[in-house]
Amino acid sequence: xxxxxxxxxxxxxxxxxxxxxxxxxxxxxxxxxxxxxxxxxxxxxxxxxxxxxxxxxxxxxxxxxxxxxxxxxxxxxxxxxxxxxxxxxxxxxxxxxxxxxxxxxxxxxxxxxxxxxxxxx
Numbered sequence: 001x002x003x004x005x006x007x008x009x010x011x012x013x014x015x016x017x018x019x020x021x022x023x024x025x026x027x028x029x030x031x032x033x034x035x036x037x038x039x040x041x042x043x044x045x046x047x048x049x050x051x052x053x054x055x056x057x058x059x060x061x062x063x064x065x066x067x068x069x070x071x072x073x074x075x076x077x078x079x080x081x082x083x084x085x086x087x088x089x090x091x092x093x094x095x096x097x098x099x100x101x102x103x104x105x106x107x108x109x110x111x112x113x114x115x116x117x118x119x120x121x
Contacts, residue, residue, distance in 0.1 A: 011121070012112040050074075054083065061105075066090045072102055079103040093118030 051074075054062065061084030064075070079085055079102070087099045088108035096107050096115050109115050 006112075010112050010116060012116060013106075051078070054078070054081075060084055061086065063088060063108075066095060066099075072098075075102055075104070090115070 053059075060082075062078060063086040064070075066087050066089055075085060084106075085104045086106045086108065087104050090096050090099065090107045090109050091111040091114065093115060096109070096118065099107060107115070
């Protein structure tokens with residue numbers, strides 16, 4: 001709860017919390033669906049597969065992990081299709097600015113004070 005109070009005190013636009021229902025119907029706050037990662041493979045699907053999956057599912061948005069390898073051309077194509085784009089976890093003003101300039105709709109960060117200050121808020 002301290003993290004939630006901090007976000008509101010900083011006047012950030014929002015806060016994210018992952019909540020899941022366990023098999024015995026208990027509510028827990030946990031990011032992963034299980035306590036162990038199924039795979040450490042960080043390679044994403046090829047662009048064509050991703051675009052096809054988004055089209056077939058009638059998705060209205062996409063969240064992408066922030067790392068050193070970005071396909072900004074792909075993001076611009078997806079944005080051109082009207083998709084809502086969210087980037088996570090972005091903790092530097094420089095990367096946040098790059099994503100914002102490329103049309104991302106929201107950014108998830110562990111450093112809201114740093115990003116808000118970097119954008120003059």
